[in-house]
Amino acid sequence: MHLNLYRRLRGDPWFVLGAGLALALGLLLLASPWLIRHDPYAMDFVPLSAPSAQHWLGVNDGGMDIWAELLTGFGNTLIFGLFTGLLGLGLGVAVGLSCAWFRGLYDLCLMRLADLLLAIPAVLVLILLAAYLRPSAWLLALVLALMAWPTSARVIRAQALTLQERSHLLAARQMGGSSFYLLGRHLLPELFPLYLIGFAALVRMAVFMEASLSFLGLFDPGRKSLGMMVGRALPYYYLEIGWYWLLPPVLLLTMLLLSITLLAVSLEKIFDPRLKEHW
Amino acid sequence: MMSVLWRRGVVYLLAALAIVYVGYRLPGLLPGDYVTTVYGGAEVVLTADQEQLLRARYAAADNFFSYLQNLLLLDWGESWAHKTPVFTLIMAALPWTLLLMGGAHLLATALGMIAGVEAAWRRGGRLEKAGVGSMTLLQGVPELALGVVLLLVFSYQLGWLPAGGGLSAYAEAGTGGLLLDLLRHLLLPLATLVLAWFPGNFLLARASMVLVLRQPFLVTARAKGLPPWRVRYRHAARNVLLPLVTRFGLRLAFMVTGALVVETLFAYPGLGTLLYQAISLRDLPLVQGIVLAAILALLAVNLGLELLYGRLDPRTW
Numbered sequence: 002m003h004l005n006l007y008r009r010l011r012g013d014p015w016f017v018l019g020a021g022l023a024l025a026l027g028l029l030l031l032a033s034p035w036l037i038r039h040d041p042y043a044m045d046f047v048p049l050s051a052p053s054a055q056h057w058l059g060v061n062d063g064g065m066d067i068w069a070e071l072l073t074g075f076g077n078t079l080i081f082g083l084f085t086g087l088l089g090l091g092l093g094v095a096v097g098l099s100c101a102w103f104r105g106l107y108d109l110c111l112m113r114l115a116d117l118l119l120a121i122p123a124v125l126v127l128i129l130l131a132a133y134l135r136p137s138a139w140l141l142a143l144v145l146a147l148m149a150w151p152t153s154a155r156v157i158r159a160q161a162l163t164l165q166e167r168s169h170l171l172a173a174r175q176m177g178g179s180s181f182y183l184l185g186r187h188l189l190p191e192l193f194p195l196y197l198i199g200f201a202a203l204v205r206m207a208v209f210m211e212a213s214l215s216f217l218g219l220f221d222p223g224r225k226s227l228g229m230m231v232g233r234a235l236p237y238y239y240l241e242i243g244w245y246w247l248l249p250p251v252l253l254l255t256m257l258l259l260s261i262t263l264l265a266v267s268l269e270k271i272f273d274p275r276l277k278e279h280w
Numbered sequence: 281m282m283s284v285l286w287r288r289g290v291v292y293l294l295a296a297l298a299i300v301y302v303g304y305r306l307p308g309l310l311p312g313d314y315v316t317t318v319y320g321g322a323e324v325v326l327t328a329d330q331e332q333l334l335r336a337r338y339a340a341a342d343n344f345f346s347y348l349q350n351l352l353l354l355d356w357g358e359s360w361a362h363k364t365p366v367f368t369l370i371m372a373a374l375p376w377t378l379l380l381m382g383g384a385h386l387l388a389t390a391l392g393m394i395a396g397v398e399a400a401w402r403r404g405g406r407l408e409k410a411g412v413g414s415m416t417l418l419q420g421v422p423e424l425a426l427g428v429v430l431l432l433v434f435s436y437q438l439g440w441l442p443a444g445g446g447l448s449a450y451a452e453a454g455t456g457g458l459l460l461d462l463l464r465h466l467l468l469p470l471a472t473l474v475l476a477w478f479p480g481n482f483l484l485a486r487a488s489m490v491l492v493l494r495q496p497f498l499v500t501a502r503a504k505g506l507p508p509w510r511v512r513y514r515h516a517a518r519n520v521l522l523p524l525v526t527r528f529g530l531r532l533a534f535m536v537t538g539a540l541v542v543e544t545l546f547a548y549p550g551l552g553t554l555l556y557q558a559i560s561l562r563d564l565p566l567v568q569g570i571v572l573a574a575i576l577a578l579l580a581v582n583l584g585l586e587l588l589y590g591r592l593d594p595r596t597w
Contacts, residue, residue: 120582121575124540125533125575126575128567209422209537210537212422217544231424251424255420258422259420261420263420266416266419
């Protein structure tokens with residue numbers, strides 16, 4: 002199955018483009034310790050100086066090297082997205098599978114909770130939290146994951162319910178396999194494609210939200226991020242200073258979201274066209 | 281039908297209560313004393329009278345039910361920065377947001393649906409492939425980037441359109457001048473939102489339409505000799521509305537974020553900009569009021585959509 006999967010993915014131009022972009026961005030992130038030549042938090046230089054050999058992208062209003070700021074912010078944004086995605090997916094898988102397996106009251110309660118959370122817009126809750134508490138990125142990731150699990154949980158639950166009726170699973174159950182064994186050995190791996198799709202959707206949502214919130218100045222102000230850089234650079238652009246400051250974070254953010262979106266689109270297309278557009 | 285109405289209604293009511301409760305509890309979660317924490321910075325200096333007034337106000341809301349009652353009576357507190365009731369400020373900014381978001385949504389949906397239907401009709405053609413390709417790419421670009429690029433090109437490099445605001449300070453007196461000024465200011469934020477929302481609608485409309493086109497009832501419609509546009513729009517496109525409505529509900533929260541970012545970017549005088557300013561000034565009653573209003577409006581719209589969905593597709597009831 003996995004060889005076949007590889008062949009199908011390789012044949013999809015969106016996947017190739019998205020994966021190539023993701024690879025390039027990943028390499029950039031891995032290489033950033035060597036590429037950053039200045040401390041991104043140190044205010045050592047002449048504020049608002051244009052790009053030069055010393056400062057590839059110039060210096061911001063606080064006297065910080067923009068190139069160093071850009072790579073640090075990019076890393077922060079990406080790590081926030083991946084962490085939130087993993088957390089949300091973990092919750093979604095745990096809830097979705099266990100609901101499909103145990104059903105009954107447990108299922109009913111969790112699914113009504115999912116309805117409730119789906120009705121509440123996460124962004125606005127995050128804004129409310131951030132405005133009052135100035136929480137850390139980790140706390141925001143946790144809240145976001147806690148609010149975002151229902152979508153993947155529902156998809157996984159629905160798929161697991163149909164899967165349970167397949168003959169090999171019924172046979173395995175008849176032979177006396179324990180719940181733990183059946184779940185871990187049969188159900189969990191067979192839904193693998195759904196995890197990929199759900200993960201891509203969650204990471205995309207998290208990156209998008211982090212960028213929006215930090216642009217609005219609602220993330221930890223001491224933490225570098227691409228959205229925050231855009232928000233800081235914008236007023237200076239009105240004064241005709243620093244296109245070199247505004248464009249790089251915008252471009253990098255676009256490339257990041259583009260690669261996630263392309264990967265998500267191709268994964269959906271390949272695994273389950275019916276899931277299209279559910280995020 | 282009534283039972284579905286009840287079930288959905290209860291879910292939305294619970295969601296609303298939960299969120300209002302969060303809003304009620306949040307001020308209390310602030311470390312230390314509320315008033316000192318908020319006014320502790322150097323930005324605002326309080327007189328003793330003001331401080332007492334503020335303390336009194338936040339002591340008053342110590343009961344969730346009285347808080348709820350005040351909300352229902354449209355007493356949303358008073359903005360610290362504007363010294364005006366929060367509800368009045370929200371009502372003043374709301375028309376701008378409705379104009380921008382409503383206009384962008386109508387355009388993005390109508391254009392997306394027509395383009396999607398036409399693309400599906402020409403499936404396999406070069407135009408369709410180019411459309412799907414470019415829209416898939418555009419789908420991955422965030423509003424923030426679209427807005428910045430439009431701003432750079434049309435406002436700064438070309439100088440064709442104003443960079444921000446809703447109206448010029450001294451817009452021409454006549455109605456024509458005022459309207460033109462309004463439109464000129466609306467164009468860039470509107471274009472950003474339409475560009476951000478159009479691709480998804482287009483791709484979804486096209487995908488649903490491709491499925492519909494295979495259905496036997498369309499063969500019948502064509503066999504009856506109906507003109508092609510009638511087959512396309514009266515018979516086939518009706519079925520595309522359903523997924524579009526669903527998508528709208530699912531994406532509503534994202535749309536609000538997008539509109540928030542775009543309003544801030546273009547300093548458009550709607551709720552988003554009001555919220556942004558309130559956040560920058562730490563005008564917490566205003567932040568809370570706007571966010572609560574937005575959440576309650578979203579819940580109401582979502583409930584409405586679910587009911588509409590039932591009308592569009594009687595099978596779901």
